[in-house]
Every structure is written in structure tokens, then in C-alpha cells.
Amino acid sequence: MTGPATETDRLDWLRLIRSQNVGPETFFTLLRRFGSARAALEALPDLAAAGGRQRPIVVADPGRIERELTAAARLDVHYVFFGTAAYPPLLYEISGPPPVLTVRGDISLAQRPSIAVVGARQASASGRTIARTWAETFGREGWTVVSGLALGIDAEAHRGALATGTVAVIAGGVDRPSPEANLDLAAAIADQGALVSEMPLGVEPFARLLVRRNRLIAGLSHGVVVVEAAAQSGALYTADFAASAARDVFAVPGSPLDPRAAGCLKLLKEGATLAIDPRDIVDQLRPAQQPMLPGFGEEDDGRLPQETPSDVIDELRRALSPAPVSVDTLVRVTGLATGTVIASLVELELAGHAEREPNGMVRAATPAAG
Structure with a gap:
């Protein structure tokens, strides 16, 4: 997966990662599912509602990003996007690499x-x-x-x-x-x-x-x-x-x-x-060869459905608890396909019913997270 190619793409990436309840794992799942940050931004409200969110999700507006970019220029801060030449290569190997670094x-x-x-x-x-x-x-x-x-x-x-x-x-x-x-x-x-x-x-x-x-x-x-x-x-x-x-x-x-x-x-x-x-x-220590860009879902079982049935989302929500578990564990326990679990977690995370740990594991969110 390559990084944003145009200034418009970069603004969309920033808007998406700055939107409510969108972490690195959710960000890349949305890109895989919808093909672009712009399409993912348009889908956020419906996805959050499908996950059971009662209040509208806060989608970062362009004005917020423009203000951030103005402040960054004033402070000589620059952005490094995933999939671009300046992105640190070792970060491609971790769970949930940051879509953008400041x-x-x-x-x-x-x-x-x-x-x-x-x-x-x-x-x-x-x-x-x-x-x-x-x-x-x-x-x-x-x-x-x-x-x-x-x-x-x-x-x-x-x-x-x-x-x-x-x-x-x-x-x-x-x-x-x-x-x-x-x-x-x-x-x-x-x-x-x-x-x-x-x-x-x-x-x-x-x-x-x-x-x-x-x-x-x-x-x-x-x-x-x-x-x-x-x-x-x-x-x-x-x-x-x-x-x-x-x-x-x-x-x-x-x-x-x-x-x-x-x-x-x-x-x-x-x-x-x-x-x-x-x-x-x-x-x-011997530096490893520079990692290849991850494919994000090129495997057969990683394909993501465009829509997730509500009963599947409910089943996955019932499987979550305050104790963090891996996606593989959720696949095994529910019997659902990997792509279905990954897609359903997006709805639950956007709704505030699931949270990702820094190591990529998932748990039920506390009520305040919604």
C-alpha cells in the first residue's frame, strides 16, 4: 500500500486519522474496505450507527486540519506519511503502524x-x-x-x-x-x-x-x-x-x-x-533487510465485506469483554471469517463499544469511550 499521492489525499488521510475513535488499525481497515480515505470519511457516520452508536460520530472537518497545518508550518513541524520514502522502514513491521508521523x-x-x-x-x-x-x-x-x-x-x-x-x-x-x-x-x-x-x-x-x-x-x-x-x-x-x-x-x-x-x-x-x-x-545486531510495504489484505481470508450484518456485529460484541483478546481468538471463538471479524470491529470501535490496545489486541470499551 502506497501513501497519499496528492495534497488532497494527504488532507483526507489527516482527517481520517484525526476523526473520533479512528486508530491506526481501524484506519488501515477502512482503507482496505473502501479504497480511499475520502470514501472512508463518507462512510464513518453509517458505520458508527451500524455498530450501535447513539450520538453522531465526530468526523474531523477540513478547517481543523488546515489550522493544524498552519500551526505545523509555524513550528517547522512536518508530516511523514505511511508508504512514502521518508517513512521509517522498521515501522512497517509492527502492529498498527502510524498512518502519519509528526x-x-x-x-x-x-x-x-x-x-x-x-x-x-x-x-x-x-x-x-x-x-x-x-x-x-x-x-x-x-x-x-x-x-x-x-x-x-x-x-x-x-x-x-x-x-x-x-x-x-x-x-x-x-x-x-x-x-x-x-x-x-x-x-x-x-x-x-x-x-x-x-x-x-x-x-x-x-x-x-x-x-x-x-x-x-x-x-x-x-x-x-x-x-x-x-x-x-x-x-x-x-x-x-x-x-x-x-x-x-x-x-x-x-x-x-x-x-x-x-x-x-x-x-x-x-x-x-x-x-x-x-x-x-x-x-x-545485524540490520534486517528493508521491509516490503505490507499488502494489507491481499490474502484470501483477509478480504473485507463492504457491509456487515447487524447480527454478526452483535455476536462479536457479545464475544468481547474487558480482558483484551487477539483477532485470531475472536475468529476462533465466533467461527466467523477473519475479514468479517476485522470489518465488524471497525463498526464497534467507531461506535465506542470496542477499543484496541497498543499491541493490537481488542477489548470491550468502557462506557465513557462511547
């Missing part, structure tokens, strides 16, 4: 071999030193260092690689980097590296967006290095996303008496590679 800086850094370095916000002095010096080594070896601009390990990794190339993935809009303590660092990265987000301008970060950010950190990288992480650290989400995308995961060992080592020790028990020297990591 970027401040040089996105070509994401075309190079990349390593993510992540870890604890309340990092130790030794952990900070490891993050900075290893990032310096990765940079000298020709690797772009990717991280999430958080305090502690993330910030030190960015500082270590600032001179050679670093990408900071932002949870909210690229005009809303956080935390405040790292605003000067964010400005330096925008000038010498790249700030990247899948969110529109003006969006403030919150917990769910932090998880989506971690998915992109892993997606942009050939491997993820976790320097320090507590047992419930967000860095472990990044490692999980990396493992699910068949990327290498490395963990720096630490003392069992230090809570900041608990996450790394857990990763090592689960099969992560022990990391004690940055050059060992570089030697192990």
Missing part, C-alpha cells in the same frame, strides 16, 4: 540502523553513566539512538547520542514535549536530531499515550537495551513490544537488592540477552 527535526535518522536505550526515571548514578557512555559508543558505530525523553536513563541516552544522531519519541504532540525539566534537551534534539510523535499538535501526554509511545520506540529500533527498570517500569512495555516484533532485547544486570534492577533481572530470566558491553550489542 516530526520536528531530521526524520532521516530513523532510516539508519537504530538502537533504543530505555530505563528508570529515578536512575542511579551508575545507570545514568552507562546510558550516556553506551549511547556515545552506539553513535560512534553509526547507530541512531532512540528513546522516550523521560528523566533518568532516557535523557542520558539522548545526551550521549546528541552529536551523532538521536530520535526522541513523544507521547503527546511534538509541540508538547515533557517533562519540563527536559525542555532544553528537547529543543536540542529538535535542532540536531528528531522529535517524533503519532499524535496531533497540542495533545498533552497521558498514561495510555505513554504506552503507545513505548510501542513506537521499540518499532523504530533493531534492538532495545534496558539499563535500569523497576518491576513495573514502562521500559518493560517497550521490551515487550520489541519482543513481539521479533527485535532483540538486552538487559543490563544489577543487584537483586536494588529495586531498579528488578525489571532487568526479570527480563534476563525471561530470555533477554545479558548486556555488559555496548560493542557486544552492536556485534549481535
Whole structure:
């Protein structure tokens, strides 16, 4: 699937991904089903109603997109669309790649071999030193260092690689980097590296967006290095996303008496590679061949119906619960064809009755989501 070819196409893509309840998976399913973003936009109200939505769905109007584009030009923010030459190739391999990225800086850094370095916000002095010096080594070896601009390990990794190339993935809009303590660092990265987000301008970060950010950190990288992480650290989400995308995961060992080592020790028990020297990591990682553009439904069982019967939508809604499940599980449980399940989920998501997790799994939405 190629990206938008004209300015009108780009505006339609932005309108579609900015419309209510349209996430990356739903976006691409709509393109497969209707052939273009314009046709999908026209179908949104009927699809949401078919899924059981009582109130009209909010479709992003052209004026909103024009205002966003004006603000982007003022801030020197540019857009990188899926299927275009500038789009980071590794993102094609993840579940639900972003249809569009907003970027401040040089996105070509994401075309190079990349390593993510992540870890604890309340990092130790030794952990900070490891993050900075290893990032310096990765940079000298020709690797772009990717991280999430958080305090502690993330910030030190960015500082270590600032001179050679670093990408900071932002949870909210690229005009809303956080935390405040790292605003000067964010400005330096925008000038010498790249700030990247899948969110529109003006969006403030919150917990769910932090998880989506971690998915992109892993997606942009050939491997993820976790320097320090507590047992419930967000860095472990990044490692999980990396493992699910068949990327290498490395963990720096630490003392069992230090809570900041608990996450790394857990990763090592689960099969992560022990990391004690940055050059060992570089030697192990071998950049994969550039991925091909995904076909999105060229398989026979991936064909999507233009219309989904209401009884099928109801059956799928009954199969959902607050516990996330995969699409394959829904296919097995309901006995429906894969294409029918994928199409029906669009109606339920647009209606606010289903939600996608960042890893692509699906669950019943909370009432507030509708």
C-alpha cells in the first residue's frame, strides 16, 4: 500500500486519522474496505450507527486540519506519511503502524540502523553513566539512538547520542514535549536530531499515550537495551513490544537488592540477552533487510465485506469483554471469517463499544469511550 499521492489525499488521510475513535488499525481497515480515505470519511457516520452508536460520530472537518497545518508550518513541524520514502522502514513491521508521523527535526535518522536505550526515571548514578557512555559508543558505530525523553536513563541516552544522531519519541504532540525539566534537551534534539510523535499538535501526554509511545520506540529500533527498570517500569512495555516484533532485547544486570534492577533481572530470566558491553550489542545486531510495504489484505481470508450484518456485529460484541483478546481468538471463538471479524470491529470501535490496545489486541470499551 502506497501513501497519499496528492495534497488532497494527504488532507483526507489527516482527517481520517484525526476523526473520533479512528486508530491506526481501524484506519488501515477502512482503507482496505473502501479504497480511499475520502470514501472512508463518507462512510464513518453509517458505520458508527451500524455498530450501535447513539450520538453522531465526530468526523474531523477540513478547517481543523488546515489550522493544524498552519500551526505545523509555524513550528517547522512536518508530516511523514505511511508508504512514502521518508517513512521509517522498521515501522512497517509492527502492529498498527502510524498512518502519519509528526516530526520536528531530521526524520532521516530513523532510516539508519537504530538502537533504543530505555530505563528508570529515578536512575542511579551508575545507570545514568552507562546510558550516556553506551549511547556515545552506539553513535560512534553509526547507530541512531532512540528513546522516550523521560528523566533518568532516557535523557542520558539522548545526551550521549546528541552529536551523532538521536530520535526522541513523544507521547503527546511534538509541540508538547515533557517533562519540563527536559525542555532544553528537547529543543536540542529538535535542532540536531528528531522529535517524533503519532499524535496531533497540542495533545498533552497521558498514561495510555505513554504506552503507545513505548510501542513506537521499540518499532523504530533493531534492538532495545534496558539499563535500569523497576518491576513495573514502562521500559518493560517497550521490551515487550520489541519482543513481539521479533527485535532483540538486552538487559543490563544489577543487584537483586536494588529495586531498579528488578525489571532487568526479570527480563534476563525471561530470555533477554545479558548486556555488559555496548560493542557486544552492536556485534549481535545485524540490520534486517528493508521491509516490503505490507499488502494489507491481499490474502484470501483477509478480504473485507463492504457491509456487515447487524447480527454478526452483535455476536462479536457479545464475544468481547474487558480482558483484551487477539483477532485470531475472536475468529476462533465466533467461527466467523477473519475479514468479517476485522470489518465488524471497525463498526464497534467507531461506535465506542470496542477499543484496541497498543499491541493490537481488542477489548470491550468502557462506557465513557462511547
